[in-house]
Amino acid sequence: MPQLLLELFSEEIPARMQAQAAKDLERLAREKLAAEGFIPEALKTFAGPRRLTLVAEGLPLAQPDRHEERKGPRVGSPDPAIEGFLRSTGLTRDQLTERDGVYFAHIDRPGRPTPDIVAAMVDQIVRAFPWPKSMTWGSGTLRWVRPLHGVLCVFNREVVAFNIEGVDSGETTRGHRFMGSGQAFKARDFDEYQDGLAKHFVVLDPEERKERIMDAARTLAFARGFELVEDEGLLDEVAGLAEWPTPVLGDMDAGFLDLPPEVIRTSMRVHQRFFAVRDARTGFLVPHFITVANIEAEDGGKAIAAGNARVLSARLSDARFFWEEDKKVALTDQLAKLMGVTFHAKLGSMADRAARIEALAEQIAPFVRDDAQTRAWAKVAAALCKADLVSAMVGEFPELQGVMGGYYAEAQGYDPEVADAIRHHYKPQGPHDDVPVQAVAATVALADKLDTLISFFAIDEKPTGSRDPYALRRAALGVIRILLQSRTRLPLRRFVSDELVAFFADRLKVLLREQGQRHDLVDAVFALGDDDIVRIVLKVNALGEFLQTEDGANLLAGYKRAVNILKAEEKKGKLPTGAPVEMAGAPPEEAGLVNALGHAEIEIGKALEAEDFAAAMRELAALRAPVDAFFDKVLVNSQVAAERENRLRLLAGVRDAMGRVADFGQVTG
Secondary structure: OOEEEEEEEEOOOOHHHHHHHHHHHHHHHHHHHHHOOOOOOEEEEEEOOOEEEEEEEOOOOEOOOEEEEEEEEEOOOOHHHHHHHHHHHOOOHHHOEEEOOEEEEEEEEOOOEHHHHHHHHHHHHHHOOOOOOOEOOOOOOOOEOOOEEEEEEEEOOEEOOOEEOOEEEEOEEEOOOOHHHHOEEEOOOHHHHHHHHHHOOOOOOHHHHHHHHHHHHHHHHHHOOEEEOOOHHHHHHHHOOOOOOEEEEEEOOHHHHHOOHHHHHHHHHHHHOOEEEEEOOOOOEEEEEEEEEOOOOOOOOHHHHHHHHHHHHHHHHHHHHHHHHHHOOOHHHHHHHHHHOEEEOOOEEHHHHHHHHHHHHHHHHHHHOOOHHHHHHHHHHHHHOOHHHHOHHHHHOHHHOOHHHHHHHHHOOOOHHHHHHHHHOOOOOOOOOOOOOOHHHHHHHHHHHHHHHHHHHHOOOOOEOOEOOOOHHHHHHHHHHHHHHHOOOOEHHHOOOHHHHHHHHHHHHHHHHHOOOOHHHHHHHHOOOOOEHHHHHHHHHHHHHHHOOHHHHHHHHHHHHHHHHHHHHHHHOOOOOOOOOOOOOOOHHHHHHHHHHHHHHHHHHHHHHOOOHHHHHHHHHHHHHHHHHHHHHOOOOOOOHHHHHHHHHHHHHHHHHHHOOOOHHHOOO
């Protein structure tokens, strides 16, 4: 079936906007096409430094004729209501039909040629495109991320003709700005377009540009016996800066290698968009870098490398100045400056925040590692953890906060555990970031994140929907991951509100769901009031394994049956209290359940005390057969009052015994 090819050609699109622009173009095109009754067989978009491209396969040549029946007001309704309905349909009153006392409009719409629909669609998309930032140029009113120079639009190998603010559509586009002198070429389908771009030094697919960069960069490093320091974020950016990416290996002044490696890498990445290179054996940085040029230079990139090396030396000279000046100032002397740094208008200064973190760390430390040294070091590290925010280096490279504080602490003679805690207290900063598990570092990281959560919840700045400006969800997940990996048994309710405990429960559901666990099991365990994340997860895992067994599934069904009977009886009046007994003359199935329940209550208590949740589940599993036999052979609603009351007490005992492990009423299925 016919193919639609669209290219929007402009001045350079910022790299950070390209991926989202491709998604927005696809979304808008799908919405517009669907509104006209078109569902393409395939639709794909591409974004690059100077072009947004869309290709849609399997569109019909024309829209089919459409018939629509629209329900209107009731017969006899006021004239304004009927006239409004007529205006919306474009019909007259005598063209309406009546059925069951209601007016209906029958509207026949002839199908339009697909090129007409595409022309209108592209115009609407361009005018309403959601760029984060856009501009106008010349005397026009059209807004685009950068001046729009051309629109290639062909359908079924024919040009779709239209004009947007003086820009005519056509079948022509341009290649690389410099290589091939930006020569124009024609394309009437996607194959011709992609091949033409390649011949004119443009790699269309961003994933192909990334692969080209990585392959060449790794080869350059390997040829010198080195290893590329891979950086996914930097790769995304440089792939959006070059249409014909060509990695070049350059040399830097080896004298700068005495700077912290994070400083060198950050200066390379932030200022120059360079990749660092390291020794494959030792992992230490070597005096080289890899830059990504947008051309294949005649000299193999020597001039490009030399020019970039000079600029890098200037940048690293600045970094060395910051490094040396910062080391002259004690971290304790930096603390006073934090009074002038606002954390939040309602939460005070960074000095106030550091004091709160210090107090929290001192309280949390015994739960992480209960010794006086850990508490003392955690208190010192927490007090100093924000001091580097007012350093010159962090002022230049904010992403090095914490890291530089660790280096300054080392230089000033603090214990390595204190320096390590300062360095890592922001971790984990994402789902794939490392978690600090060393005791002092884990303590300060927990205190930092708990202060963030407690503070913002206190001023009612909570996440809503997709809005989470203070990254509170990430902070809660960070707390959970630290607790789990350090095996810290922290009673959350001692530090946070019930509302925050519920927030942690929601975040734990997200984490466990990503690991393949059921979210309802988290509810079932949290419902017992436990606030120890480590114990909760151990119990959830054991419960999940138990419910996957035949005994678990059948016992759950028995539990729900027992609870339903008890609820029905409770509506009639007060349930009998006390423990069930083995009554004389009772059916053997009843006596068997009484004995099994008495044994299970004792053993479940021992298992829970020892936190052997697998053993607790085994004891529950042992109840499955007696419960099944009881329901199969024993009539609960006996005509003999004493029998009936004893059997209700027995069902309540089963419910309560299972309820010591989890609230099985929260378990679905």
